[in-house]
Amino acid sequence: MSSTTATPFVPAEIKHGSLKRERRWALIGAYIALAVFVLFFMIPPFHMLMTSLKSSAEIADLSGNPWIVSAPTLQNYWELLTEGNYLIHFRNSVIVTTCTVVISMIISVMAAFALARMKFWGSATLATGVFLTYLVPETLLFIPMFQIIGSLGLYNNMWAMVLIFPTLTVPFCTWIMIGYFASIPKELDEAALIDGAGHLQMLWKIFIPVALPGILAAMIFAFTVSWAAFIYPIAFLVSSDQMVLTVGIVSDLIRADTFQWGKIMAGALMAALPPLLVYAFLMDYYIAGLTAGATKG
Amino acid sequence: MAQVTLRKVVKAYEGGVQAVKGIDLDIADHEFVVLVGPSGCGKSTTLRMIAGLEEISDGEIAIGGKVINDVPPRDRDIAMVFQNYALYPHMTVFDNMAFGLMLRKFPKEEIKRRVDNAARILDITPLLERKPKALSGGQRQRVAMGRAIVRDPKVFLFDEPLSNLDAKLRVQMRTEIKKVHQTVRTTTVYVTHDQVEAMTLADRVVVMNGGIIEQVGSPQELYHNPKTRFVAGFIGSPAMNFIPGRLENGAGALRVHLPNDIVLPVPAERTARYQNLAGREILFGIRPEHLTEAKNLDRPHFAPMTATPEVTEPMGMETLVHFKMAGAEICGRVDPLAPAAPGQPLPMAVDMSNMHILDPQSGRVL
Ligand SMILES: Nc1ncnc2c1ncn2[C@@H]1O[C@H](COP(=O)(O)OP(=O)(O)O)[C@@H](O)[C@H]1O
Ligand SMILES: [Mg+2]
Numbered sequence: 001m002s003s004t005t006a007t008p009f010v011p012a013e014i015k016h017g018s019l020k021r022e023r024r025w026a027l028i029g030a031y032i033a034l035a036v037f038v039l040f041f042m043i044p045p046f047h048m049l050m051t052s053l054k055s056s057a058e059i060a061d062l063s064g065n066p067w068i069v070s071a072p073t074l075q076n077y078w079e080l081l082t083e084g085n086y087l088i089h090f091r092n093s094v095i096v097t098t099c100t101v102v103i104s105m106i107i108s109v110m111a112a113f114a115l116a117r118m119k120f121w122g123s124a125t126l127a128t129g130v131f132l133t134y135l136v137p138e139t140l141l142f143i144p145m146f147q148i149i150g151s152l153g154l155y156n157n158m159w160a161m162v163l164i165f166p167t168l169t170v171p172f173c174t175w176i177m178i179g180y181f182a183s184i185p186k187e188l189d190e191a192a193l194i195d196g197a198g199h200l201q202m203l204w205k206i207f208i209p210v211a212l213p214g215i216l217a218a219m220i221f222a223f224t225v226s227w228a229a230f231i232y233p234i235a236f237l238v239s240s241d242q243m244v245l246t247v248g249i250v251s252d253l254i255r256a257d258t259f260q261w262g263k264i265m266a267g268a269l270m271a272a273l274p275p276l277l278v279y280a281f282l283m284d285y286y287i288a289g290l291t292a293g294a295t296k297g
Numbered sequence: 298m299a300q301v302t303l304r305k306v307v308k309a310y311e312g313g314v315q316a317v318k319g320i321d322l323d324i325a326d327h328e329f330v331v332l333v334g335p336s337g338c339g340k341s342t343t344l345r346m347i348a349g350l351e352e353i354s355d356g357e358i359a360i361g362g363k364v365i366n367d368v369p370p371r372d373r374d375i376a377m378v379f380q381n382y383a384l385y386p387h388m389t390v391f392d393n394m395a396f397g398l399m400l401r402k403f404p405k406e407e408i409k410r411r412v413d414n415a416a417r418i419l420d421i422t423p424l425l426e427r428k429p430k431a432l433s434g435g436q437r438q439r440v441a442m443g444r445a446i447v448r449d450p451k452v453f454l455f456d457e458p459l460s461n462l463d464a465k466l467r468v469q470m471r472t473e474i475k476k477v478h479q480t481v482r483t484t485t486v487y488v489t490h491d492q493v494e495a496m497t498l499a500d501r502v503v504v505m506n507g508g509i510i511e512q513v514g515s516p517q518e519l520y521h522n523p524k525t526r527f528v529a530g531f532i533g534s535p536a537m538n539f540i541p542g543r544l545e546n547g548a549g550a551l552r553v554h555l556p557n558d559i560v561l562p563v564p565a566e567r568t569a570r571y572q573n574l575a576g577r578e579i580l581f582g583i584r585p586e587h588l589t590e591a592k593n594l595d596r597p598h599f600a601p602m603t604a605t606p607e608v609t610e611p612m613g614m615e616t617l618v619h620f621k622m623a624g625a626e627i628c629g630r631v632d633p634l635a636p637a638a639p640g641q642p643l644p645m646a647v648d649m650s651n652m653h654i655l656d657p658q659s660g661r662v663l
Contacts, residue, residue, distance in 0.1 A: 187383035190350050195397035195444075196371040205396075209387040 045269070052076050052266035059261050076262040077270070085240045086267055089248030092158050093227060093271070096244055100165040100226040101219055108170050108218060112177030113203050117189065127178055134171035141167075142235055149236060158242045161233060165226045173218040180214030181207060216282050223278055245271045299361045299451035299484045300326050301347060306356035308342050316342040318508040319356065329478050329485045333495035334505035334531070340488040341456055343505070347486060348377050348454050361451055371400075376445035377454040380461060382437045384429040384444075390416075391425040394443045408447075415446040418480060419473075435466045442474070446481060453478075455487040459494065471497060492532050496520070504528050521651075526660035529582050529653055535617065538588070540581045540625045541657060544574045553581050553652070555623035564598035564650050571654055574663060582653035582662075585617065588629030590637070591644040598650040604629065609637045618643065 046067075051059060053072040058064055080086040114120075115127045145164060146155075154160035184207065192202045208215065233247040240252055249267045253260045301324040308317040317339040324330045332340040345351040347358055349370035357364050365373050376397075384393050391412055398408045416422040419439040429437055438458060445453050458474070459467045475498055478485055489495055495502045496516040504511040504519065504527070512519060512528045523529035529537050542555040544563075551563040551571055561581075563571060593599045604627070610617040611633060618629045618637050629645060631637050654663045 185381060185383065187379040187381055188385065190348075190370075191377070191379065191383040191385075191444075192396075193350070194348060194370045194375065194377050195448075196400040201400065206385060210385070212387075 045272075048265040048269055051261055052263075052269055054262055056260070056262055076266040080263055080267055080270070085243070085248060085252055088241055089243050089245045089252075090271070092242065092248075093244040093246075094274075096158055096161045096165065097223060097226040099162040100169060101222045103162065103166045104169040104173050104222040105215065105219060107166065108173035108177055109208065109215065110203070111170070111174045112181050113199075113207060115174070116178045116181035118199075127175075130171050130178075131175045134175065138168060138231055142232060145232070146235065155236060156238045156242055158237060158244065160236055161226075161229070161244065164232050164236075165222075165229060168229070169222040169225050173222055176214055176218045176221070177211065180211040184210055216285065220278065220282055224275065227275055300324060300359075301452055301484060301486065302357075302359040302362075303343075303347075304357040304359075306343070306346060306358060307354045308339070308346060308351060309354045316508055317346070320505075320508075320510050322503060322510065322513065324484060324486065326484055327482045329475075329487065329498060329500045330503060331487045331489060331495040331499035331501075332503045332505055333489055333492055334511075336490055338505045339508040340490070340505055344377075344454050344456055344486060344488045347452070348375055349373050374451045375454055376448045376450040376452075377456065378438075378441045378445055378458045380457040382429070382441040382461075384437055384440055386429055389426050389428055390421065390432070390440050390443075393429065393440055394447050397444065397448050411447045411449070412443070415443040418446065418477060419443050434462050435470060438462065438470055439473070442477060446477070449481075449483075451484065453483050453485040453487075455485065457489055458487075459489070460491075467494075474498065493534065496532070502532075504531060506531075522662075523653070524662055526580065526582075526655050526662070529655070529662060533584055535585050535628045535630075537582050537584045537653070538625065538627045539655070540583075540623050540627070542579060542581045542623065544571060544577055544579050544654070546575045551575060553579075553654075555581060557623050559602065559623050561600045561602075561647055561649060561652075563652075567650075571663070574654070578657055579663070580655040580657045582655055583647060584651065585628045585630045587648035587651040588627065589646055589648070590631040590635035591646050593648075594646055598648065600647045600649050602645050602647055603642050604645050605642050606637055606639055609639060 050067060050069055053069045053074070053076075055071065055073050055075060058069070058071060064070065111130070115123055115130070145167075149155055149160045149164070152160075152163075154163065188206060188210070189202060192206050197205065228246065229244075230246045233244050234250075237243045237247060240248065243251060245267070249264060249271065253264045253267065301322075303320055303322040305319045305321060306317060307315070307319050309315050320343065322330075332343060334340055342351060346353050347360075349365070349368065353366050357366060359365065360373060360375070385396065388396065394412045394415060395408045398411065403411075412425070413422070416425055419442060421436060421439050421443060424432060424436060424440070429440065432440065441458070455474075459470050462470060471494060474487075487498060496519075499516055501513060502516055502519055503513050506527050511531075512524045514522070519528060519532045523532060526539070530539070540555050542553055545552055545554050547554075547560070550565075551568045553561045553563060555561070588604075591601060594601055602622070604618065604620040604622060606618040606620045608619040610619070613633065615630045616633050616635065616637050618631055620627055620629070631643070631645070635643065637643050655661065656663055
């Protein structure tokens with residue numbers, strides 16, 4: 001080859017190299033930002049983990065380093081699981097949250113289906129109204145709610161939570177589901193209608209499977225709200241055997257000014273486990289649902 | 298037994314839009330009828346009333362002799378193919394086709410037999426386990442048709458099923474649909490805005506415009522004997538040319554007198570039909586294919602004229618020439634070998650035996 005044909009390629013290669021370098025810098029920057037982010041958010045759980053592995057004596061010893069355990073012990077965990085009401089609180093949280101998620105999903109999926117598809121007088125106004133109720137803060141609602149729960153004889157009863165939590169979750173879940181259902185093309189219902197489906201079959205066999213990513217998103221939301229709820233449980237539940245985790249830990253492990261820090265941390269960490277699992281499992285599924293086929297073309 | 302009968306059918310949407318203004322139509326058993334017309338003329342509305350997806354405001358629709366105004370879609374024994382296919386995205390091709398049969402509680406073996414049979418007709422057997430998103434547009438279209446075929450309904454309804462396909466695939470699927478109809482012989486109502494699709498597919502074409510039926514007839518009938526200006530202009534591509542003029546008696550014969558003193562003789566065999574219109578203002582209609590390079594001028598119904606093309610469009614098998622004649626924009630079709638060039642006067646011939654005389658007021662063909 002003559003040099004005249006070779007020269008035009010040289011600048012092109014330099015350009016290619018600089019592009020690569022630019023990309024590398026962008027990557028390094030992204031990793032640094034992410035590392036800072038992760039560090040920032042991992043410090044509290046790390047501190048919790050360290051504290052939960054210490055004995056009360058080591059925690060009380062002010063000369064020790066709060067970030068390092070000198071004599072790690074599982075005693076806090078062991079005591080939580082064998083003595084006291086921690087397991088009862090855990091069980092109550094599971095029951096209340098499971099019921100809340102199930103009830104929220106049944107109500108909000110059916111409500112959203114009706115609001116998105118069965119055009120009836122005032123359905124549009126109602127759909128907006130559903131969302132507006134979500135904007136009312138719970139701190140405003142809990143005094144009237146207290147009267148309702150009291151008159152139902154459900155004060156200091158964890159089943160009151162099964163009644164109350166859906167009022168927090170249903171509006172938003174319905175709103176999410178309306179969006180998902182509205183994005184399903186009308187022809188799909190019509191095809192199902194002609195194929196012989198009734199309203200319930202259409203909902204069950206077409207809408208729910210097609211809107212599954214939306215349903216999972218709504219479920220994650222309902223789960224989070226219910227699992228982490230604090231104001232209502234602390235206002236309405238007083239005896240330890242009715243409490244859910246959020247209030248159980250702070251009521252049973254803090255006596256006057258005695259903070260059992262090791263157990264509080266251990267309890268909180270174990271309480272964070274179910275959300276972690278739910279997110280890990282459902283998120284994978286959720287993303288799989290969203291992108292399935294996108295790669296197949 | 299599956300004729301479809303429409304009697305004075307009206308559809309008024311809320312808000313007062315009359316989409317369909319009292320149409321009558323008789324569709325015979327096994328017939329392939331195409332509703333064609335411009336966008337918004339009420340084709341889809343008519344089809345959706347037959348399907349039961351829209352309520353009928355007034356009049357009656359009967360399928361197989363039974364009035365079905367108040368029968369829900371699932372009990373009308375119809376199947377519909379939609380423009381966007383409307384396949385169930387979470388089901389395999391097999392399940393998509395089987396869904397209607399499953400809801401109707403058919404036995405498993407019967408469902409499998411029917412789906413396999415439809416898949417064979419449509420050549421989609423290898424796709425049965427795929428999900429719709431893994432299919433091309435043409436394959437989805439086939440599945441949508443398969444879903445209709447397995448049900449073995451009284452009537453197939455198609456709403457612009459080919460509009461989402463590219464031009465080449467559209468032609469191919471058109472043939473496919475025709476083949477399927479020749480195999481299963483199910484009464485079919487097919488909606489399209491594309492007159493070529495209508496002409497090629499239909500046993501009978503129903504031309505709609507503004508919520509009414511302009512004309513019903515076989516493709517040949519509509520092409521040769523359009524009854525209204527709308528049909529004359531809508532059927533055929535490129536469209537028929539219209540020039541306002543006058544009928545007059547001159548030199549012992551009936552003649553069409555156009556502006557710029559263009560005079561064309563009416564063929565002898567049609568003189569009697571138009572004699573009593575002599576002296577009246579008319580609209581002269583002639584299709585591009587009857588405005589050709591000078592040929593056959595020895596025959597009595599070919600009249601000579603000269604045109605100066607402004608634009609020529611070579612199509613391969615023919616060349617379209619666009620020129621001004623009697624003040625109107627006119628299109629003619631000439632042989633590709635004819636010396637047609639922009640600005641060059643070209644001797645041409647008008648095939649007067651294929652002319653149309655219209656009433657400029659009512660738009661009716663006289
Ligand atoms: N749901 C509806 N509500 C009100 N008007 C409608 C509705 N659907 C269609 N129309 C109107 O009815 C007329 C006919 O529509 P359509 O039957 O869809 O026409 P096309 O011949 O293009 O299929 C149009 O003017 C359209 O705007
Ligand atoms: Mg339409």
